[in-house]
Amino acid sequence: xxxxVVFLLGKLGQLxxxxxxxxxxxxxxxxxxxxxLELLRVAPMAQLDLARRLDxxxxxxxxxxxxxxAVGAVRRTRDVADRRRQLVELTPxxxxxxxxxxHLARRVDAELLATLEPGHAASARDVLGRLAVAHxxxxxxxxxxx
Amino acid sequence: xxxxVVFLLGKLGQLxxxxxxxxxxxxxxxxxxxxxLELLRVAPMAQLDLARRLDxxxxxxxxxxxxxxAVGAVRRTRDVADRRRQLVELTPxxxxxxxxxxHLARRVDAELLATLEPGHAASARDVLGRLAVAHxxxxxxxxxxx
DNA sequence: TATTGTTATACTCTATAACTATA
DNA sequence: TATAGTTATAGAGTATAACAATA
Numbered sequence: 001x002x003x004x005v006v007f008l009l010g011k012l013g014q015l016x017x018x019x020x021x022x023x024x025x026x027x028x029x030x031x032x033x034x035x036x037l038e039l040l041r042v043a044p045m046a047q048l049d050l051a052r053r054l055d056x057x058x059x060x061x062x063x064x065x066x067x068x069x070a071v072g073a074v075r076r077t078r079d080v081a082d083r084r085r086q087l088v089e090l091t092p093x094x095x096x097x098x099x100x101x102x103h104l105a106r107r108v109d110a111e112l113l114a115t116l117e118p119g120h121a122a123s124a125r126d127v128l129g130r131l132a133v134a135h136x137x138x139x140x141x142x143x144x145x146x
Numbered sequence: 147x148x149x150x151v152v153f154l155l156g157k158l159g160q161l162x163x164x165x166x167x168x169x170x171x172x173x174x175x176x177x178x179x180x181x182x183l184e185l186l187r188v189a190p191m192a193q194l195d196l197a198r199r200l201d202x203x204x205x206x207x208x209x210x211x212x213x214x215x216a217v218g219a220v221r222r223t224r225d226v227a228d229r230r231r232q233l234v235e236l237t238p239x240x241x242x243x244x245x246x247x248x249h250l251a252r253r254v255d256a257e258l259l260a261t262l263e264p265g266h267a268a269s270a271r272d273v274l275g276r277l278a279v280a281h282x283x284x285x286x287x288x289x290x291x292x
Numbered sequence: 293t294a295t296t297g298t299t300a301t302a303c304t305c306t307a308t309a310a311c312t313a314t315a
Numbered sequence: 316t317a318t319a320g321t322t323a324t325a326g327a328g329t330a331t332a333a334c335a336a337t338a
Binding site: 001002003004005006007008009010011012013014015016017019020031034035038098101102105106108109112113114115116120123124125126127128129130131132134135137138139140 | 147148149150151152153154155156157158159160161162163165166177180181184244247248251252254255258259260261262266269270271272273274275276277278280281283284285286
Binding site for chain 1: 322323
């Protein structure tokens with residue numbers, strides 16, 4: 001049973017996420033913040049729009065934005081047209097943190113794939129991308145232009 | 147950044163584990179119990195040996211065994227030679243639950259890979275197995291004879 | 293003293309419901 | 316009444332330290 005795809009994905013996902021979390025910690029970021037930063041890098045967005053795009057609960061967005069605001073990565077501004085809404089935008093500091101996080105992610109990738117032959121590493125990227133698409137996980141490629 | 151291996155492994159691992167957890171729930175099991183059951187299927191073992199083999203804290207083992215005892219899957223018996231130790235063994239009910247869990251795991255595997263072409267599905271199994279070995283995740287193959 | 297198992301504590305992540313203020 | 320955001324609460328997972336019994 002421990003050689004099934006579901007079991008291996010679970011273990012490897014946990015291992016990869018823990019390692020990424022360790023690298024992000026000095027930046028004051030956590031892995032789940034990265035999806036938020038990347039969406040906001042394209043355009044400012046209301047909180048519930050973020051929640052829908054990331055498929056998480058509204059209360060989780062509030063918490064994450066509190067943390068991102070604390071490190072100066074985002075700014076919330078009341079929408080003058082509809083005063084219920086907060087428009088969330090990336091600060092210059094947030095842009096910088098997003099770039100640094102992306103760099104760290106690529107470094108962790110290299111480590112995770114380090115012992116694989118180049119062909120197997122390429123195969124890993126390919127098949128994980130296919131699985132993500134198959135299960136509706138939004139990726140950069142699916143999100144549109146950079 | 148959301149198209150990195152570390153990010154995709156994290157998301158897919160979470161998705162796979164959640165789906166597996168839903169399927170296991172009617173059995174009174176959780177995904178993390180499966181590693182315990184599979185080790186005990188080979189031979190009874192003391193609790194700290196389980197902890198070392200599974201690389202989890204001793205207190206986590208206590209908690210998991212409490213849950214597995216509650217569903218009748220395992221039995222703890224005091225070691226007469228060293229009365230500090232508890233020998234943990236699988237009950238016939240535990241054997242049955244282990245087989246049912248393995249069946250469910252293979253079903254979830256089939257679903258996860260359903261939309262992939264056979265070649266890509268085989269590639270997924272291959273590359274996840276290689277990554278597991280590379281990072282010291284114990285699998286059936288590494289654990290010895292069945 | 294060291295080891296086995298247990299309990300207590302705490303922190304993260306996730307999910308839900310109740311609440312406010314605006315519309 | 317419906318929506319945007321917030322707060323409170325609870326559950327699972329994980330990690331550490333303190334503790335009792337035994338060696």
